[in-house]
Amino acid sequence: MTAVTGPRAQDARYWLASHRGPILAAALFLAMFAVFVTEHPAGLSGNVVNTAANKGALLALVAVAQTIPVLTAGLDLSVGSVFVMTNCLASTVVTGTPREVGLGVALVVVVGVACGALNGLVVVVGRLQPIIATLATGAMYQGIALWLRPAPGGEIDEDFADFVTGSLGDVIPFSIVVLIAAVVVIWVPYRRSVLGRAAYAIGSSEQAAYMSGVPIARAKFLAYVLAGLFAALAGLLLTCVTYSGEANALLGGSYTLSSIAAVVVGGTSLYGGSGGAIGTIFGAFVLRTIGDLLFVFDIDPLSQPLFLGVVLLISVSLGSFRLLRVKKRLDLYR
């Protein structure tokens, strides 16, 4: 602590230390994306950015949904299923007159919130382990998705979909605007609210939080509700990207797993209590850009899963460098 020269420098150091995850993830993403754009035949064009943004925003929204329960030391295995189910729902209801489209969007969001609320109830009132509870509810949501859309198809208002997946002035992808809006309007106020801070407290130590009078039940419930909300936004975006819906269990499963990976790459601890949505968003973009690297580097298809796994392992390891500096070894086993 001898290097500390004043309160301001100390503040900066603390700020850096507490934001190491997001900063690392952002740096990793920028480096990968720079490589991708330089190697891409079309270079940094509006279309290339738009394609990458739509693909990244999908996973980013699902991963933000995952982040909030993870902060409370929980896990939501149903985010992928809610994502797929809201996709199937949106491919049915988001069509017709502008008024009907608006109502359809609202319905999709409400259904997502309802799914999250059910998860929250099962976890909080039913006192089941989140991982088991959401595994079960996730299977239910997948079943509803299949019931809504037994075969791929459906439709969505094309003007609405083109607007959502398009770019403002051919430069700024609208999906990025949605993502920023979600952070500014939902995440930041949540992070600063009592229930948001309570989520971090629960993740750090539920007993201590309980003894301190933190509203544990409400905070956990809200965490799952928000997860449902973000997953529904992702489902809506997927419908816009595909003009259709499909009850694809594989897709839901892969998004659930990728969302957990994005959370970790973004610097959020799976033990709860530290991290946040912004790191997760960059984590999701890192994961998606790994796939883009396959596009420009011509890697043997049979080696692609191996390549993805190695890059993922390296990314996760980067997020765990702090462990090398832990003074009390017992903390490693928390």
Next chain:
Amino acid sequence: MDRLNLIRLIRRPIWRLGRPAIVGASLVFVFVAIAFAAGPDTVQGPGAAPDCFKPWGKDTKFYQWKKKPGPYRIALDNGFIGNTWRIQMIKTAKAYAEQPEVKAKLKEFKVISTGEDLPAQIAAANNLIDAGYDAVIVNALNPAAFAPVAKKAKKAGVVLLSFDNVIESTDNIVINVDQVELGRLAARWLLKEVKTPGGKLLEVRGPSGNSVDRDRHTGFHEVLGKSGKKFEVVEVIGKWDDGTAQKATADAIAVHKKFDGIYVQGGSTGTVRALLDSKHPMIPISGETENGFRKLCAQNAAKGLHCSSAGTGPAQVAVTIKAAIAALEGEKVPQSISLPASYVEYPNIKEGSDFYPALSDNFFVGNSFPGCKIGLSAEEIMGKSEANQ
């Protein structure tokens, strides 16, 4: 809808370029002209190479793009790559692209496999269109989800084609396999081979809920039903997999003791093995185009095993590439192409052309489309790696 598109097209450049009305107007004019030049013209048939590009139905439209100067850049956007069919498909695509007369027309042939992630496959297709490929070929993860891609390709003047798992949109050329006809073909051959006026048939079906399984099943029963003969059909599920089909067949033989004929949709090698293991008398089997199946058929032909082998193997990708080149050369191409089946029956199953003893049982042998002048030997295909290029 077209009017809305037009309004959007007209509005965009003005918005971006600001006031000067004359510049704006002339740019709008150029933009609109390009937009109209980009898509294909709908024309009257017949199209090019009618023996190869057979229109799907009487109302199938024909498309004609403006002839582009070669050589062309063509890309294949594949979804998952987890089975031998897909791996062989990619090897076949590369082998075909390497054939001298094809190679002369291609500047680049790129293959991408994105795995089972639908948004990733859509993004890859968008990237290929943006990267300026002349034609993009898709084996789609989901038939309904590529309409936005088709729209984008049309706008960009890129020829979009799909095969195997096709894109449900009239804005792309689809290479379809008439799966119902394959079922009919099997039934017709069995009716010819089974001399009795009735009896018991075994039908080894594919994965439940799959449209190919449904279509082949429908065609098979349609012909049987019309034949006037009384057949009892025992249905088991073999999932197009040798192990599963072998077990399902063995169980069925154990329970029913005697069959008069078998139709197996896939996993045919396993079905024949089960038949041989059970010491069941030799009966006619109609199966897919696996190398192992034809090997067993040839070995046991003298003992009275009669086989027919039909399918549309991974080589349909070669027909798709041929269609892409035809479209780029300004030929008339049907929007929906019915792929000819690759077919051989007893006693014509010949070593070296219809099956290859040295190759694995999983190799799909139906790689010849005489109508398309496409005949890839096993050596040409297996010599290619499945690497992206």
